Amino acid sequence: MDIFVVVVVLVAVGLLLFDMFRKRKQRMKEAERQSKTAAATGLAVSRDLFEAEIGHHAPVESFHVVGDEARVTFDVPLGDEDDEVLHDLLTSEAIEVVREKRHTLPIEDVHQIVVLAGRDKVREIARHRLPAPGELPPPVPDVGLSFTHIARDPFAAPFDEGTDHGIAYETRADVPADELAPLTDELKLPKGLDRGLRALGTDPDRLNGPEFIIALLRMFGYGVTEQAYEGSYMAIKNGVSTYIATDAYEPGDYPELDESVIRRFLADFGSSAADRGLLITDKYGPFIMYEIETHQPKVRFITRERVQRFVDSMALG
Secondary structure, eight states: OHHHHHHHHHHHHHHHHHHHHHHHHHHHHHHHHHHHHHHHHTOSEEEEEEOGGGGGSOOEEEEEEETTEEEEEEOOOOOSSOOHHHHHHHHHHHHHHHHHHTTTSOOTTOOEEEEEEOSSSOEEEEEEEOSBTTBOOOOOSSOSOOOTTTOOOTTOSOTTSSOOHHHHSOOOSSOOSSOOOOHHHHOOOOHHHHHHHHHTTOOGGGOOHHHHHHHHHHHTTOEEEEESSTTEEEEEETTEEEEEEEEOOOTTSOSBOOHHHHHHHHHHHHHHTOSEEEEEESSBOOTHHHHHHHHOTTEEEEOHHHHHHHHHTTOOO
16 A cells, blocks of 8 residues: 555656646747747847947047056057047047046146057057146037048938939849958948048958948947847937848858848848848848839848948048
8 A cells, every 4th residue: 555655656746747847848948939039020139239329439448647647548440550630539539538537536737648549559649738737628519529521321311212222232143153352352431431430449441241330330329239139230310210130241151142031131120110121241132132122112231232332322522
């Protein structure tokens, strides 16, 4: 009788454990399914990439007061040649950095501000002598870097304002069989745009297509949130939201954008509730893009053969 009871108890415990593991497995599958669904729609937020205000300030690497000098170092990639305009921009930024730091650090004995910048090698680029020890010049009305004089915001115009994408952005008929060279080898940036990207800590010599567009969004004051699906973002400015999907070229990849990536992007955009959809890649685009843009004016593709024209559209008259 005792043995019978023990057997029954063991069977009951076994069934209970089996049911627990079965339910746990079901929950894990459901969680996985929901996670993939959230990622695919681009709605599951992982983190804020940057806020709109971030795009108006150069990244500060360090700040120190040494003797009568306030030394501000910016994490900004410098070109091979000196750029006096960039140096002036960073000097103005350095003054504002000191103005902010004066609330926590004494600067009464500071006679001048030393501006340093660089990534691989930091170097001094400017010195600004104060009107008097500890006295800063009056703040400018608009604090932060302004790029209105450098280029036109390429994302400002509505996607559906009647643009003929087939003319504005050509497609490539033949796709090279060999590996693609880095996009920066083919892209020609205006000096002002190059300067603006560097001022924000972005090295235009080391960008792929998606990184370049994301840097432009930051430069023109968009708030960008990274979505759960890898390489997807939500950009917002002036109440207009843009769902962005990216597909970066890697050595060994086929150099043309795969249509399955396009289909996934269209599905994700449709689920995102965003006002517009943008797919960015440094691969070449198939002709099907033209048909999609014609029938879905709220969608735009920026592919390798279109990036230069896209950059040229930013030029001020």
